[in-house]
Amino acid sequence: MSYLNHLVSVELKKMFGGRLIRIDGRQLGIIANDVLFFKVTDPELQQLYKERGSRQFSYIRKDKDKPVIIKNWWLVPESALDESAQLLELAEEVLAQPE
Numbered sequence: 001m002s003y004l005n006h007l008v009s010v011e012l013k014k015m016f017g018g019r020l021i022r023i024d025g026r027q028l029g030i031i032a033n034d035v036l037f038f039k040v041t042d043p044e045l046q047q048l049y050k051e052r053g054s055r056q057f058s059y060i061r062k063d064k065d066k067p068v069i070i071k072n073w074w075l076v077p078e079s080a081l082d083e084s085a086q087l088l089e090l091a092e093e094v095l096a097q098p099e
Contacts (some may be wrong), residue, residue: 006027009022009023009024010022010023011023011025015030015034016090017032018030018031018032018033019031019032022027023091023095026095026099027039028091028094029073029076029091029094030057030073030096032057032059035056036073036075036076036081037073037074037075037076038073038076038090038091038094039073039074039095040072040073040094040096040097041051041072041075041098042097042098045094046072046074047076049077051058052077052079053077053078054074054075054076054077055074055075056069056070056071056072056073056074056075057070057073057074057075058070059071060085076090077090
């Protein structure tokens with residue numbers, strides 16, 4: 001059974017100059033500069049994202065020499081953006097992670 005078929009609410013909030021996406025009160029991802037990142041906390045799932053060519057969300061701060069990297073926010077693989085079934089599968093994996 002698909003978790004996303006039983007949504008109660010989808011919420012968008014401002015975050016990092018973008019929009020935080022919450023599904024039924026759980027963080028799914030963020031859209032920043034028109035780029036979609038999912039919150040991936042499970043190390044095995046992070047490795048899969050890395051193998052798919054993903055990268056972690058980062059941003060530049062004026063007071064830092066190096067970019068700030070947010071370790072649990074991973075770029076959604078481009079192939080998933082073209083295939084809604086794959087995108088839904090990735091979203092369900094993210095939402096199935098322990099909180």
